[in-house]
Amino acid sequence: MSNERQLAVEIIITRRRTDDRWMGAAACRGMTHLFFPSTAERPQARERREAEARDVCRSCRIAVDCREYARENHEYGLWGGESEEERHNAGYRLIAPIGIRAVG
Numbered sequence: 001m002s003n004e005r006q007l008a009v010e011i012i013i014t015r016r017r018t019d020d021r022w023m024g025a026a027a028c029r030g031m032t033h034l035f036f037p038s039t040a041e042r043p044q045a046r047e048r049r050e051a052e053a054r055d056v057c058r059s060c061r062i063a064v065d066c067r068e069y070a071r072e073n074h075e076y077g078l079w080g081g082e083s084e085e086e087r088h089n090a091g092y093r094l095i096a097p098i099g100i101r102a103v104g
């Protein structure tokens with residue numbers, strides 16, 4: 001089994017069931033377009049979109065729960081003011097990273 005496939009299996013096996021009632025207090029309700037990329041989104045558009053999303057997260061009272069949830073569940077998109085790339089670089093790897101730039 002390839003390393004990437006093994007990682008995907010491990011992530012699926014360890015995916016946590018959590019109490020997600022906190023999501024009801026999300027400041028981003030109805031703003032999905034800001035938190036997930038559109039198809040073939042250009043880097044400059046991504047930066048602008050994520051900057052707008054981070055502004056929403058800064059006013060959100062559940063940002064800590066949100067960030068922890070995304071890290072533990074290897075989510076895509078911007079959660080708790082943190083992008084996929086930032087989660088990935090913090091050690092919370094994605095199954096199939098999209099737009100993650102190589103470090104080093």
Ligand code: SF4
Pocket residue numbers: 025026027028029035056057058060061062063064066067078079080081
């Ligand atoms: S922290 Fe950001 S992504 Fe998370 S619920 Fe709040 S507004 Fe939405």
